[in-house]
Amino acid sequence: xxxxxxxxxxxxxxxxxxxxxxxxxxxxxxxxxxYIEIADEVKAAVEAVLPSGKYTLGPRVAEFExxxxxxxxxxxxxxxxxxxxxxxxALEALGVGPGDEVITVSNTYVATAFAISYxxxxxxxxxxxxxxxxxxxxxxxxxxxxxTRALIPVHLYGHPVDMDPLMELAKARGLWVLEDASHSHxxxxxxxxxxxxxxxxxxxxxxGKNLGAYGDGGAITTSDPELNEKVRMLRYIGQxxxxxxxxxxxxxRLDDAEIHRPAREVGSRSDRLSGTAR
Numbered sequence: 001x002x003x004x005x006x007x008x009x010x011x012x013x014x015x016x017x018x019x020x021x022x023x024x025x026x027x028x029x030x031x032x033x034x035y036i037e038i039a040d041e042v043k044a045a046v047e048a049v050l051p052s053g054k055y056t057l058g059p060r061v062a063e064f065e066x067x068x069x070x071x072x073x074x075x076x077x078x079x080x081x082x083x084x085x086x087x088x089x090a091l092e093a094l095g096v097g098p099g100d101e102v103i104t105v106s107n108t109y110v111a112t113a114f115a116i117s118y119x120x121x122x123x124x125x126x127x128x129x130x131x132x133x134x135x136x137x138x139x140x141x142x143x144x145x146x147x148t149r150a151l152i153p154v155h156l157y158g159h160p161v162d163m164d165p166l167m168e169l170a171k172a173r174g175l176w177v178l179e180d181a182s183h184s185h186x187x188x189x190x191x192x193x194x195x196x197x198x199x200x201x202x203x204x205x206x207x208g209k210n211l212g213a214y215g216d217g218g219a220i221t222t223s224d225p226e227l228n229e230k231v232r233m234l235r236y237i238g239q240x241x242x243x244x245x246x247x248x249x250x251x252x253r254l255d256d257a258e259i260h261r262p263a264r265e266v267g268s269r270s271d272r273l274s275g276t277a278r
Contacts (some may be wrong), residue, residue: 031207042214049256054063054164056234058256067136074196074221076228078256080235083182083204083218087115089252090220093230094176096121096149103143104152105135121149121257135163150176155184155194163189163197178202185210195221
């Protein structure tokens, strides 16, 4: 249980004001200009969804999952309620839990570390390459202990991590690799898409992302059929067959969406998930 002490004094750090200054290209939280550009498409998509009565895990989610899996060079895609949920349930599917350690980096959104903590495992932070600011196998290796269960490389600002050495290290040490691909929709590494480079990957569709939703959204990609099945059970209250709850699961479904572009274009500027916002 999380203990929250509201009587504790709090002062916002000085750096927070600097980070919230507007830039010449605008604020990622102010998406009105983008909406104006594609408003007719969005309205048509919403009008197609609402009369159907299928607002969660409907046919448009299934079609999006198929298209996004193909786009990411993966066999499976599982739509999630958010990128944070995607990270969390990917770790749950990998069997990460109390007593385990998961190595990641500190220069990422806090959800990367929180997802590890949600499972009861301990986040361990490795340093990053000074040129790319990304995780490297050489810097991860000294952090591995007998309790290490998984690695979470973060493809920062769309720049993929050097994954081949990392995967070789993980294979040698018997570790899972979960890509945090929340910033890298469509990025490629040696001709392969992010989301297909590790054992499993998590994407965010937060409105300011490369591929954004009107509301929160996320996805998991994998080519492992067992992980695919486990994640699908976990995201919908532990079910494979409706009303039969085999494990303690979660309520992390993606709301229904209308797709306007073929899979090869799913990462283009105009594509947005639409439907009922969470």
